[in-house]
Amino acid sequence: MADELAALRELVESYRDRMVRDLQALVRIPSVAADPLPGAPYGAEVRKALDAALALSRDLGFRTHDAGGHAGHAEFGAGREMVAAIGHLDVVPAGGRWRHDPYSGQLEGGAVYGRGSADDKGPTIAALFAAKALMDSGLPISRRVRVIFGCDEESGRFGCMRHYWEVEGHEKPTAAFTPDARFPLIFAEKGICDLRLERPVGPQDAPLRVSTLQGGQRPNMVPDLATARLEGTRAALYLAACALQAHWDANVTALIQPDAIVVRAVGKSAHASTPQSGDNAIARLARALLALELPFDADWLRWVVRVSDPSGAGLGLQVVDEVTGHLTANLGVAEMASGGIRATVNVRYPVSWTLATVLARAEQAIAADHVSLTATMDNPPLHVPLDAEPARTLLRVYREETGDFASEPATMGGGTYARAIPNAVAFGAVLPGSSEGPAHEPDERFSVETLMRAASIYARAFYELAR
Numbered sequence: 001m002a003d004e005l006a007a008l009r010e011l012v013e014s015y016r017d018r019m020v021r022d023l024q025a026l027v028r029i030p031s032v033a034a035d036p037l038p039g040a041p042y043g044a045e046v047r048k049a050l051d052a053a054l055a056l057s058r059d060l061g062f063r064t065h066d067a068g069g070h071a072g073h074a075e076f077g078a079g080r081e082m083v084a085a086i087g088h089l090d091v092v093p094a095g096g097r098w099r100h101d102p103y104s105g106q107l108e109g110g111a112v113y114g115r116g117s118a119d120d121k122g123p124t125i126a127a128l129f130a131a132k133a134l135m136d137s138g139l140p141i142s143r144r145v146r147v148i149f150g151c152d153e154e155s156g157r158f159g160c161m162r163h164y165w166e167v168e169g170h171e172k173p174t175a176a177f178t179p180d181a182r183f184p185l186i187f188a189e190k191g192i193c194d195l196r197l198e199r200p201v202g203p204q205d206a207p208l209r210v211s212t213l214q215g216g217q218r219p220n221m222v223p224d225l226a227t228a229r230l231e232g233t234r235a236a237l238y239l240a241a242c243a244l245q246a247h248w249d250a251n252v253t254a255l256i257q258p259d260a261i262v263v264r265a266v267g268k269s270a271h272a273s274t275p276q277s278g279d280n281a282i283a284r285l286a287r288a289l290l291a292l293e294l295p296f297d298a299d300w301l302r303w304v305v306r307v308s309d310p311s312g313a314g315l316g317l318q319v320v321d322e323v324t325g326h327l328t329a330n331l332g333v334a335e336m337a338s339g340g341i342r343a344t345v346n347v348r349y350p351v352s353w354t355l356a357t358v359l360a361r362a363e364q365a366i367a368a369d370h371v372s373l374t375a376t377m378d379n380p381p382l383h384v385p386l387d388a389e390p391a392r393t394l395l396r397v398y399r400e401e402t403g404d405f406a407s408e409p410a411t412m413g414g415g416t417y418a419r420a421i422p423n424a425v426a427f428g429a430v431l432p433g434s435s436e437g438p439a440h441e442p443d444e445r446f447s448v449e450t451l452m453r454a455a456s457i458y459a460r461a462f463y464e465l466a467r
Helices: 002-014 016-027 044-062 117-137 159-169 233-244 281-291 298-305 355-365 391-402 448-466
Strands: 064-066 072-076 082-088 111-113 143-150 175-178 186-189 191-200 209-215 224-230 252-256 261-266 329-337 341-351 372-379 410-412 424-426 446-447
Touching: 002 072, 002 117, 002 448, 016 044, 016 117, 016 448, 044 064, 044 143, 072 117, 072 281, 082 117, 082 298, 082 448, 111 186, 111 448, 117 143, 117 233, 117 446, 117 448, 143 448, 186 424, 191 298, 191 355, 209 233, 209 372, 224 233, 224 281, 233 261, 233 424, 252 281, 252 298, 252 446, 261 281, 281 298, 281 329, 298 341, 341 355, 355 372, 372 410, 391 448
Parallel strands: 082 143, 082 175, 175 424, 186 410
Antiparallel strands: 064 072, 072 143, 111 446, 191 341, 191 372, 209 224, 209 329, 224 261, 252 261, 329 341
16 A cells, blocks of 8 residues: 555656646636636636646546536546546636736746636646546556536536536536645535625715715625725815825825716735635725715715624624634625615625525614615535545545644635535645635735645545545
């Protein structure tokens, strides 16, 4: 057994240069979801990333399948049963204030930089070359090994997986993991829902008014930019200009025009599962406008600040669960339209709750606010016992491969493909104490050493699950 595992590790190491080049090439594709096209249900760039992954897989010697642009897979081996790794090729928008070009795939300081390098193209490349190592090793296995490429993970809807499993009717794996989290493994994931809230802005006949407000790109990202346009009488605009000049905030600036003032707030992007690690530009903008104490309706601005509370307290959702900890809420998108303000809040709720619990609590909290509430997306929580497969085998593999018996399995607010199929958990690729990522933030990166380490762990995992 020791010789077999050493041979696997040596094979993985022999692919190092190619793995780095292929990861860089994949990162250079800006695979942000866009309007559907024929054969490209998530847009042209996501389609391009899938084509690249399938072409690479064929070049490596795998059998491949294209599920109509929704997903695809690479496979080798024979047998009635199959084990799988499921990664994703779509990425969130780049956002602002990068030190590196977000789609350059630049190699610097031993890490590949770019949007999607850590979430989830780097880990997916690690899994693909891990399968390649097992295939090239000739070690005896009794199950097929498959690496699945999803294309609609970042929306939280997993439409790619629904198409793959339900429309195309692909077999479910006997055991699976997704390389889209951290080691040792994730045994529970919070539920994820998007709540759309719409509230009237109030009278628009005041001397000064906020005519437009826009912030955020995706509910699952802490917004790093928000803008508002102030309009009104000449006298009111003069007062607003004076107040803005006196209100010092390096992250809030104003462009004074003859008939309006455009106020711009810059925050810090972060993954919606950890909104407290970011700086919400929408909330910052609303607080700045309130601080001016100008003659416009401010009730709705106070409401925006309230629903931006990352604990969910503004929506009556503040709670701590024994398994998954604190609920979090991210005001990800806000815009004014048709005399109202529309906000989308991404909520990560505990495994002991359901969407019905979230809605009941939120509706009670906003009952007096004249707010309409709609859930536009829900992904129920996941909780896998550690003594069940594949968690038991994967945890053993990690510990034996790394010698790390101290790090414990964890839970998280992020959502992965593990909840899309039975018999699956999130397994790596970030190692304890490493500085990979940060996902959904500027200067996302994935180190070459983590790429190689994860691939070795995944090669052993495939072998253990498939033999």
